[in-house]
Every structure is written in structure tokens, then in C-alpha cells.
Amino acid sequence: xxxxxxxxxxxxxxxxxxxxxxxxxxxxxxxxxxxxxxxxxxxxxxxxxxxxxxxxxxxxxxxxxxxxxxxxxxxxxxxxxxxxxxxxxxxxxxxxxxxxxxxxxxxxxxxxxxxxxxxxxxxxxxxxxxxxxxxxxxxxxxxxxxxxxxxxxxxxxxxxxxxxxxxxxxxxxxxxxxxxxxxxxxxxxxxxxxxxxxxxxxxxxxxxxxxxxxxxxxxxxxxxxxxxxxxxxxxxxxxxxxxxxxxxxxxxxxxx
Amino acid sequence: xxxxxxxxxxxxxxxxxxxxxxxxxxxxxxxxxxxxxxxxxxxxxxxxxxxxxxxxxxxxxxxxxxxxxxxxxxxxxxxxxxxxxxxxxxxxxxxxxxxxxxxxxxxxxxxxxxxxxxxxxxxxxxxxxxxxxxxxxxxxxxxxxxxxxxxxxxxxxxxxxxxxxxxxxxxxxxxxxxxxxxxxxxxxxxxxxxxxxxxxxxxxxxxxxxxxxxxxxxxxxxxxxxxxxxxxxxxxxxxxxxxxxxxxxxxxxxxxxxxxxxxxxxxxxxxxxxxxxxxxxxxxxxxxxxxxxxxxxxxxxxxxxxxxxxxxx
Ligand SMILES: [Zn+2]
Numbered sequence: 001x002x003x004x005x006x007x008x009x010x011x012x013x014x015x016x017x018x019x020x021x022x023x024x025x026x027x028x029x030x031x032x033x034x035x036x037x038x039x040x041x042x043x044x045x046x047x048x049x050x051x052x053x054x055x056x057x058x059x060x061x062x063x064x065x066x067x068x069x070x071x072x073x074x075x076x077x078x079x080x081x082x083x084x085x086x087x088x089x090x091x092x093x094x095x096x097x098x099x100x101x102x103x104x105x106x107x108x109x110x111x112x113x114x115x116x117x118x119x120x121x122x123x124x125x126x127x128x129x130x131x132x133x134x135x136x137x138x139x140x141x142x143x144x145x146x147x148x149x150x151x152x153x154x155x156x157x158x159x160x161x162x163x164x165x166x167x168x169x170x171x172x173x174x175x176x177x178x179x180x181x182x183x184x185x186x187x188x189x190x191x192x193x194x195x196x197x198x199x200x201x202x203x204x205x206x207x208x209x210x211x212x213x214x215x216x217x218x219x220x221x222x223x224x225x226x227x228x229x230x231x232x233x234x235x236x237x238x239x240x241x242x243x244x245x246x247x248x249x250x251x252x253x254x255x256x
Numbered sequence: 257x258x259x260x261x262x263x264x265x266x267x268x269x270x271x272x273x274x275x276x277x278x279x280x281x282x283x284x285x286x287x288x289x290x291x292x293x294x295x296x297x298x299x300x301x302x303x304x305x306x307x308x309x310x311x312x313x314x315x316x317x318x319x320x321x322x323x324x325x326x327x328x329x330x331x332x333x334x335x336x337x338x339x340x341x342x343x344x345x346x347x348x349x350x351x352x353x354x355x356x357x358x359x360x361x362x363x364x365x366x367x368x369x370x371x372x373x374x375x376x377x378x379x380x381x382x383x384x385x386x387x388x389x390x391x392x393x394x395x396x397x398x399x400x401x402x403x404x405x406x407x408x409x410x411x412x413x414x415x416x417x418x419x420x421x422x423x424x425x426x427x428x429x430x431x432x433x434x435x436x437x438x439x440x441x442x443x444x445x446x447x448x449x450x451x452x453x454x455x456x457x458x459x460x461x462x463x464x465x466x467x468x469x470x471x472x473x474x475x476x477x478x479x480x481x482x483x484x485x486x487x488x489x490x491x492x493x494x495x496x497x498x499x500x501x502x503x504x505x506x507x508x509x510x511x512x513x514x515x516x517x518x519x520x521x522x523x524x525x526x527x528x529x530x531x532x533x534x535x536x537x538x539x540x541x542x543x544x545x546x547x548x549x550x551x552x553x554x555x556x557x558x559x560x561x562x563x564x565x566x567x568x569x
Contacts, residue, residue: 113511117511120532122490125486134467149483171447172445195445253453
């Protein structure tokens with residue numbers, strides 16, 4: 001598969017979204033929590049508490065929506081500052097109650113608009129980066145589709161970052177890159193290659209710890225194996241002291 | 257396009273000696289076009305007349321330099337290079353540069369990046385988009401980092417992030433406050449995901465410095481956008497900005513393309529952010545040094561008192 005094939009697959013409308021992962025992994029145990037307690041409830045970010053093998057976890061996901069109506073409601077997964085603030089509120093809550101945090105990342109990027117700027121999009125992302133770095137509880141982020149720049153990173157300062165085989169993670173969209181490089185936004189295939197945005201590339205660069213295979217046509221396999229992997233990882237991480245954990249998290253990002 | 261913004265990134269170009277020496281052309285917004293803009297942006301030559309893009313008055317460029325490149329007629333703040341910024345901010349002879357020789361390599365084999373780097377170095381006379389070091393500001397010791405718009409529009413590459421991270425780590429070890437002057441078009445596309453990782457890396461270093469109870473002041477200058485805004489620029493205990501500086505997450509052109517409408521006048525200006533509650537104060541360039549010194553002093557005094565109280569107990 002070429003880099004551009006990955007871009008296409010990562011953006012495909014029939015690709016499972018965060019809600020699918022949450023439903024299939026956590027089932028009925030997921031209880032959704034709303035709002036940032038500052039401004040509003042951003043529907044591009046879904047969050048709540050769930051049970052994983054009998055243990056509570058905080059679950060946060062960037063949600064694109066599964067049909068046109070949902071996509072409109074959820075702003076196509078592009079969060080406003082209040083979305084990132086809701087996520088941070090839930091992470092702080094997780095820290096307080098000593099439960100691990102799992103983030104599902106799927107966004108073309110943080111929203112670019114008047115309201116987003118007025119309410120401090122940059123500040124909201126910056127605060128998440130800073131606070132997640134020292135969150136005294138295990139954090140795991142999984143890039144399930146698109147990982148668009150700062151808007152994705154704001155939920156991916158984690159102890160481990162995993163990526164679905166055909167997900168992408170990039171500092172700029174291939175279209176944006178092409179229009180800057182060649183003044184031609186249609187050269188997305190070439191730009192996709194240049195950006196090194198596939199799971200393979202990112203694994204080689206040490207940006208992710210694990211690639212999750214996408215079995216053809218058997219999604220249930222994916223969710224079952226992912227559930228076990230997440231549970232195992234949290235078991236291991238919960239045995240590490242919070243001080244050691246944040247020391248390791250700092251080193252993880254310090255190496256870049 | 258917002259007229260103020262167009263004017264602020266106005267290009268100075270020599271036309272002819274007959275008519276007038278300088279004329280300002282209105283460029284398109286080149287913020288996302290990393291490097292290109294800086295390359296076409298000659299800085300003010302000495303001993304010539306310069307036309308202020310806002311009030312249109314002709315100013316003798318030596319007068320302009322003397323006034324820290326602020327128009328004496330209308331207070332317009334011209335962009336300045338990082339070395340000049342350091343010169344006008346720190347006490348003479350106190351600046352000790354750190355990691356001066358550190359330089360970027362083409363880690364992900366991005367097309368044309370080596371050439372871009374070479375021209376950025378030639379254009380700016382610097383090795384990277386940030387200069388870091390220790391200094392004194394009116395006798396107050398600090399670590400200072402100053403970004404440079406002449407180097408690929410202050411874009412954040414791995415070395416930029418590394419130098420800033422090292423500056424914070426040094427300050428944490430030596431219990432020093434940090435002052436950072438930002439100017440940036442955002443992440444450096446040519447370093448791909450590793451550029452994005454600098455946002456997390458620098459934020460981690462800022463957090464450790466902050467958790468050690470140390471002061472961090474950011475000074476946002478024109479323009480500060482993208483990944484720098486969404487990381488260390490917005491993480492200061494105190495956030496200052498120069499008058500009329502453009503500050504935002506997304507660049508104005510990107511927003512206009514997304515929402516398909518024109519942005520209101522002065523949107524994303526320093527004054528706008530002050531009004532929205534995202535910065536503490538807009539400080540004119542000529543007051544910056546004394547303001548920084550005062551703020552640092554206010555924090556060192558309380559520290560000394562704390563130490564004394566501890567001794568009493
Ligand atoms: Zn003027």
C-alpha cells in the first residue's frame with residue numbers, strides 16, 4: 001500500500017470511528033460525561049468512564065461521526081478549544097480517581113474558525129500538552145484514522161502511542177503540504193510520501209510503539225485483540241509508580 | 257484579507273531614487289509558506305529613508321534603528337532580527353549563548369530541505385530559528401530564548417525544539433526564570449512528524465520548570481502562529497505581546513478558506529487576544545526591557561523572602 005492509499009483508507013467514511021471502538025471494546029459499561037465546565041459541550045470529543053475487565057478506565061475519543069448527520073453534529077471530528085478542555089477535565093478526573101486514560105484519535109485537525117481562535121485554540125492545545133506530560137496515571141493513545149497535527153497531539157501525549165495499520169499521523173495534511181511545496185494541492189500522493197505519515201514510517205521513527213493490524217473484513221477480531229492488548233498494557237503500567245511513569249513519559253518525548 | 261495584516265507583513269523593496277527610495281508592496285499572506293517569505297523580506301538597510309507602512313511617513317532609517325525599529329510617528333513596530341532583540345533586551349556583555357553551533361539535518365529526506373536550510377542560514381546569518389542563552393536584564397539573571405523570523409519564518413524544527421528544551425532544562429537546574437520571545441509560522445513541514453513532536457517535548461520541559469516553582473514569561477511578537485502558539489508560546493506564567501502582533505493558532509488565510517468569509521478587522525491582533533483574556537499585557541517595545549526586569553524582580557523578591565522564612569522556622 002502506498003502512503004496515499006493509507007491516507008485514503010484513513011479517511012474512508014466506512015472506517016470505524018471512536019464510538020465504534022468504545023461500543024465494541026467497553027460495551028454497555030461506557031457512561032458518557034459531557035462538557036468542559038467552561039463554555040460548552042464539544043461533540044467532536046466524546047468522553048466518559050467505562051469498565052475494562054472489571055476495572056474502571058477513562059475513555060476519550062475524537063469522533064468524526066458515522067453518517068452525514070452525525071458528521072455535521074460532530075464537526076467532522078475537528079474539535080474546538082472546549083473539546084480539548086473537556087478532554088483535559090476528564091483526564092484530571094482520571095488522575096484523581098487513579099484510573100488509566102485511553103484516547104482514540106481521529107481528526108483531520110483542530111478546527112480553524114473564528115470561535116476557535118476567540119476561545120484560545122492554541123492555548124487549549126498547549127495546556128493539554130503540558131498537563132498530559134505530568135498526568136499521574138497511565139495514558140494510552142491509539143490513532144485509529146487521521147492524526148492531524150496539533151489537534152491530534154493534544155490527545156496523544158501518552159506513555160504509549162499505537163496506530164492502526166492504515167491510520168496516518170502528520171504535522172500537516174498532504175494537501176496543505178502539496179500546495180506549499182508545489183503550489184498544487186492535487187499532488188497529494190507525492191506529498192503523502194514526503195511526509196512519512198504511515199504507521200510503518202512512524203514506527204521506524206520511534207513515534208509509535210505498536211502497529212495494530214487491520215484484519216480484512218473481520219472487525220470483531222480487531223476489537224477483541226485490541227481489548228486484550230489495552231487491558232494488558234494498563235496492567236503493566238499500573239504497576240509502575242506515578243513518579244516513574246511521568247519520568248518515562250518525559251523521556252519518551254525528550255528523545256525527539 | 258484584513259488590511260492591517262497585509263500591511264504588517266509588508267515587503268520593503270527598493271524602487272528608484274527619483275520617485276521615492278522605498279515603497280511597500282502588499283504581499284499575499286505567506287505565513288504557511290515557510291521560508292519563502294523570509295527569503296523575500298529584506299530588512300531595513302541603514303542610512304536610507306524608510307516609509308512607514310501604517311502612517312506613510314518617511315523616516316530616516318538610522319532614527320528608526322535608534323528607536324528600536326518603532327515608527328516615531330505612529331508607533332508601528334517593524335519586525336526585528338533575533339540578535340537585535342537580544343541586544344536591546346539584555347544588559348551589555350551579559351549574554352552567553354548556548355548551543356550556538358547546533359544545526360538541522362534532513363532527517364526524513366524531505367525534498368529541497370537542504371537548500372531551504374542553506375538559504376535560511378544565509379538570509380539570517382544564524383544556524384537555527386531560535387537563539388538561546390543566559391543573560392541579565394537590568395541585573396536580573398535569566399535564561400532567554402529569542403526566535404528569528406528570518407530563519408524559515410521562525411518555523412519549529414527539531415533543533416529549535418531541542419534548543420528551547422535545553423534552555424528550560426538549564427533554567428530548571430539553575431533555578432532561573434525564562435524569557436522567550438516568539439515569532440513563528442508554526443511547525444516545520446520539512447521535518448514531518450518530528451516537528452510536531454517538538455510541541456510535546458518543549459511543553460514537557462516548560463512543565464518541569466513550572467513545577468519547580470520558576471517563572472516563565474513569554475513575549476509574543478509578530479507573527480506567532482501554529483505549533484508554537486499551541487505549545488510554549490501559550491504556556492507562560494505571564495504572557496506579554498508587542499502591539500499589533502498577529503497571534504493565533506491557524507493563520508488568517510487558512511481560517512478564511514475554512515469559513516469562507518472575511519475575518520473582522522484586528523482579528524488575532526495582540527489587542528484582540530488581550531480583550532479575549534489570552535494574554536496579560538500589550539507592552540510597547542521601548543518598555544519591554546524595564547517591564548521584564550520588573551516582573552522578574554517581583555518574583556525573585558518573593559523567593560528570597562520565602563528562603564528567609566524557611567530559615568527562621
Ligand atoms: Zn508610522
